[in-house]
Amino acid sequence: xxxxxxxxxxxxxxxxxxxxxxxxxxxxxxxxxxxxxxxxxxxxxxxxxxxxxxxxxxxxxxxxxxxxxxxxxxxxxxxxxxxxxxxxxxxxxxxxxxxxxxxxxxxxxxxxxxxxxxxxxxxxxxxxxxxxxxxxxxxxxxxxxxxxxxxxxxxxxxxxxxxxxxxxxxxx
Amino acid sequence: xxxxxxxxxxxxxxxxxxxxxxxxxxxxxxxxxxxxxxxxxxxxxxxxxxxxxxxxxxxxxxxxxxxxxxxxxxxxxxxxxxxxxxxxxxxxxxxxxxxxxxxxxxxxxxxxxxxxxxxxxxxxxxxxxxxxxxxxxxxxxxxxxxxxxxxxxxxxxxxxxxxxxxxxxxxxxxxxxxxxxxxxxxxxxxxxxxxxxxxxxxxxxxxxxxxxxxxxxxxxxxxxxxxxxxxxxxxxxxxxxxxxxxxxxxxxxxxxxxxxxxxxxxxxxxxxxxxxxxxxxxxxxxxxxxxxxxxxxxxxxxxxxxxxxxxxxxxxxxxxxxxxxxxxxxxxxxxxxxxxxxxxxxxxxxxxxxxxxxxxxxxxxxxxxxxxxxxxxxxxxxxxxxxxxxxxxxxxxxxxxxxxxxxxxxxxxxxxx
Numbered sequence: 001x002x003x004x005x006x007x008x009x010x011x012x013x014x015x016x017x018x019x020x021x022x023x024x025x026x027x028x029x030x031x032x033x034x035x036x037x038x039x040x041x042x043x044x045x046x047x048x049x050x051x052x053x054x055x056x057x058x059x060x061x062x063x064x065x066x067x068x069x070x071x072x073x074x075x076x077x078x079x080x081x082x083x084x085x086x087x088x089x090x091x092x093x094x095x096x097x098x099x100x101x102x103x104x105x106x107x108x109x110x111x112x113x114x115x116x117x118x119x120x121x122x123x124x125x126x127x128x129x130x131x132x133x134x135x136x137x138x139x140x141x142x143x144x145x146x147x148x149x150x151x152x153x154x155x156x157x158x159x160x161x162x163x164x165x166x167x168x169x170x171x172x
Numbered sequence: 173x174x175x176x177x178x179x180x181x182x183x184x185x186x187x188x189x190x191x192x193x194x195x196x197x198x199x200x201x202x203x204x205x206x207x208x209x210x211x212x213x214x215x216x217x218x219x220x221x222x223x224x225x226x227x228x229x230x231x232x233x234x235x236x237x238x239x240x241x242x243x244x245x246x247x248x249x250x251x252x253x254x255x256x257x258x259x260x261x262x263x264x265x266x267x268x269x270x271x272x273x274x275x276x277x278x279x280x281x282x283x284x285x286x287x288x289x290x291x292x293x294x295x296x297x298x299x300x301x302x303x304x305x306x307x308x309x310x311x312x313x314x315x316x317x318x319x320x321x322x323x324x325x326x327x328x329x330x331x332x333x334x335x336x337x338x339x340x341x342x343x344x345x346x347x348x349x350x351x352x353x354x355x356x357x358x359x360x361x362x363x364x365x366x367x368x369x370x371x372x373x374x375x376x377x378x379x380x381x382x383x384x385x386x387x388x389x390x391x392x393x394x395x396x397x398x399x400x401x402x403x404x405x406x407x408x409x410x411x412x413x414x415x416x417x418x419x420x421x422x423x424x425x426x427x428x429x430x431x432x433x434x435x436x437x438x439x440x441x442x443x444x445x446x447x448x449x450x451x452x453x454x455x456x457x458x459x460x461x462x463x464x465x466x467x468x469x470x471x472x473x474x475x476x477x478x479x480x481x482x483x484x485x486x487x488x489x490x491x492x493x494x495x496x497x498x499x500x501x502x503x504x505x506x507x508x509x510x511x512x513x514x515x516x517x518x519x520x521x522x523x524x525x526x527x528x529x530x531x532x533x534x535x536x537x538x539x540x541x542x543x544x545x546x547x548x549x550x551x552x553x554x555x556x557x558x559x560x561x562x563x564x565x566x567x568x569x570x571x572x573x574x575x576x577x578x579x580x581x582x583x584x585x586x587x588x589x
Contacts, residue, residue, distance in 0.1 A: 012356060012446065016554045022534035025237050028209060029247050041561050061357040061390060065552065066533075067292040069210055069308035087360055090392045091292055095308035143193060145322075155310060156218040165314055167195040167322045 002081045002102065002121040004053035006113050006130070009042060011059035015092060017042050018063070018071040031073065038074045052079035055119040057110050059085060063092020072096040082121050084128060086110050097146055100154030104128055108137045123150065174328030174365045174426055175395050178419050179303050183286055190327035190427065198315045199285040199414065202231040204271050205238065206533070207290035209248040210309030212255045215317060224259050225319040231280060232256050232263040233271035236529045240266075241536035269501025269527035272296040272469040276380065277409070277503050283398050284415025288315050293469050293551065295364075295394040296384040299376065300402060301413075304393055326363035326392045330426040333370035335435030340586040342439075342479070343378035344471055344549065344569035346370070347385040349437045352450025354430075360390030367421045370434045371396065376405040377475035384470045388447040388551055397421055439585055442567040444553045453572055456582045462544040464495040464577040465558075466570050467525070468532040471549035472500030474507050476570040481513035483574035483588045489521035490580030496538045498525040522577070534558050540565075547576045 019034050020041075027033035039046040056075065062085035063071060072095045075083070082102040096103040102123060109128050113119065117132035126141040142150065145166035152158035159165055173181070180194065181187045188194055203211050215221050224230070232252050240246035249266070256263035268274055271289065275281045276297055283301040287294070294306035305323060307315070315321045333346060351358070364386045371379070379396050386394035396402070397419055406412065439453045466472070466480050477499060489495045497517050499505040505527060508514050514524055523538075530537035532550035540546055540559030546566070548558065553565035568576070571585035578588070 014554055016552070016557060020534065020556050022539065022556070022559065025206065025245065025533065025535040026242060027244060028206070028237070029244050029251075041555060061360055064356065064390060065292060065554065067207060067290060067294075067306050067308050069207070069310060087357065089390060090361065091306050091308055094311055098308065098310040098314075155314060156214065159219060159314075165318060165320075168318050168320055 002055070004055040004081050004119060005051065006115055006117040006119045007043070007054055007056050008113050008115045009056060009058045012061050012064060013042065013058050014065035015063055015068050015071040016065050019068065019074055021066065024068055024070055031070065031077065034070060034074055035078065038078060047078060050078045050080065053081045054079060056080055056083045057113045057119065058083065059110055060087050062088050064089040067091045069095045072099055072101050076101045084109055097149055098155045100150060100152070100157065102150055104139050106137050106139050108135060123147070173424055174330065174363070175301065175397050175417070175419050176303050176328055176363050176393060177325055179284065179417050180325055182415065182417055188325045190325050192325045193322055194325060195320055195322055196286055197319060198226060198229065198288050198321055200229050200231070200281055200287045201226060201312055201315045202233065202271055202275060203290035203309065203312050204233040204235050205245065205248055205252060206236040207309045207312065208232050208252050211290060211313045211316065212251060214310050214313035219317065221317045224316050226316050227259045227261050230261045230316050231275065232261055233268070233274065234264070234266050235270045236533060237535045238266040238528045239526070267502055267526060269504070270469045270472065270529055273473065273500040273504070276300060277501055279409055279411035282411055283413035284417055288312060288321060292387050293384055295386050295391060296380050296469055298393055298395040299379040299383040301396060301398040306387065326361065327427040328363045328365050329359060330365050330367055330421065330429040332368040332429060332431045333366060333434050334368045334431060335370060335433050336373055337370065337434050338437065340439045340571055340589055341434070341437050342569040342571060343374055343381040345437060345439050346434055347382050348440045348442050348450050348567065350432055351385060351389050351448050352440065354389050356389055356446055356448045358389040359386065362391055363393040363395065364391045365421065366396045371399065375475060376402060377473040380473065381470055385551055439569065439572055441572060441582065442553055444564045444566065445555050447553060447567065453582065453584050456566065457584060459545060459566070459582045461493055461547050461576050461581055463538060463540060463546040464493055464573050465531045465538060465546060465548040465550060466573050467498030467500065468529060468550035469500060470551045471570050472498060472504065474504050476549065477504065477508045477513050479570045480574040481516040483571060483585060484520040484522065484578065485516050487520055487578050489577045492580045493577050494538065495522040495577040496525055496531060497522050498531065498537070499527055501527050531558060547573050547582060549573050
């Protein structure tokens with residue numbers, strides 16, 4: 001069970017919002033140096049305010065733009081335990097699963113949630129709850145392979161455990 | 173079935189449908205200095221793999237911060253060279269050009285291929301009738317290590333473009349008009365296929381701009397079926413299709429078909445803060461401009477530079493404006509030089525930069541100060557994209573960009589054509 005405090009963001013949060021290219025490229029060999037700039041134009045000093053386990057709740061087209069995987073990696077490094085949104089850009093979605101950051105597509109929760117609400121996510125049963133508001137929503141369960149990647153903590157951890165990625169494993 | 177599902181069915185050897193998750197052998201993988209450092213970290217530090225099954229299908233490009241503007245970039249470039257040399261990966265070093273341009277010019281990607289690029293604008297190369305997927309670093313690393321990846325077969329929307337482009341309307345205006353209609357999430361979770369009689373009027377250079385910008389409406393992939401224009405272009409480079417796919421869009425079914433009448437379009441710009449904020453150029457003609465950028469994987473090809481040179485010939489860049497032109501590749505640069513375009517641009521007062529993505533992504537080579545305004549032929553106008561968070565980017569065709577460079581404010585290029 002994932003449980004954390006909500007950070008409510010709007011539609012179209014891009015990977016540039018999460019980490020701007022000018023910081024990514026000036027500190028390309030140092031992920032930690034990028035932390036102070038994460039979401040800085042959306043929530044000033046986000047890196048100081050965020051706490052371990054917090055959940056981001058976005059709107060439409062979350063993670064649009066660049067393929068930079070630093071975006072989900074930095075969110076995870078800051079302690080974000082999941083991202084819920086009405087829809088995701090496909091590269092961000094794949095990147096997040098690959099690094100073991102759950103990405104949940106839901107429609108009601110993004111409508112009703114506010115920053116500071118308590119959010120719970122039950123991945124195994126595909127349910128997300130806004131505990132503060134007392135509202136629950138079912139989401140489409142992950143395919144088995146993707147669920148195993150998330151449970152392992154990412155594709156790298158999965159490969160360390162099983163030797164190969166699930167799609168190579170299934171063809172062997 | 174669109175061309176993408178037809179191609180994927182052919183590659184896998186059984187019929188696939190949109191929504192199917194399939195495992196596929198990847199024909200080509202590439203990454204650049206913005207994404208390759210993490211690819212290397214995943215392979216060497218996180219996975220510790222000893223063998224890369226697809227090393228001979230992998231290409232690295234140093235194009236985003238090239239030449240290195242700071243020690244951090246120099247360090248990752250050195251790492252890329254070391255890694256590429258160790259695993260016999262072909263690396264296109266500083267000066268070759270932007271990855272999406274070089275892979276088509278060099279015949280690395282060919283019609284019928286399955287290609288993964290660690291960059292969001294990988295759909296650009298779909299103009300050559302292949303399946304392209306933009307991915308992140310870990311996805312690219314796994315494709316390089318195992319030669320296989322999973323993909324979800326995307327539902328394809330058929331975008332039919334019809335009519336002859338009016339004067340001053342380039343493929344950039346066509347695609348911005350389309351994005352303005354469909355929105356930045358209009359094609360989310362879908363692939364775009366272009367068909368229609370307008371294609372007969374668009375060169376391969378122009379087509380690459382169309383597919384490039386599909387990323388900006390959320391499309392996972394974009395494709396243009398093989399035709400005489402593409403075949404002739406390939407022939408000129410001595411390149412043949414990698415896989416022949418029997419395909420006719422007229423016999424195909426799509427999840428959706430949308431028709432755009434190109435002959436009714438005019439030159440447009442995408443005003444800040446997003447790419448679907450599209451307005452006619454005449455509506456913003458009073459906006460003063462500090463910098464013009466002509467280049468990027470969107471509009472840094474020979475045809476784009478030719479168009480800019482046509483407008484800037486015997487004219488001067490406005491004293492208020494820095495006009496930076498970065499050819500997308502060394503080949504484009506050399507061609508532009510031979511045809512005299514570089515002379516024209518320099519005489520006009522432009523800065524002709526080496527091939528780089530730099531300004532588009534705010535990496536280097538012309539960042540914006542607080543309050544400054546740029547007209548750029550690139551693909552994103554998000555706040556702070558090209559510099560300070562309170563700088564503004566208007567996206568346009570090379571024609572609008574060049575006309576704006578002359579006038580010092582956003583300008584209608586039809587006065588010069």
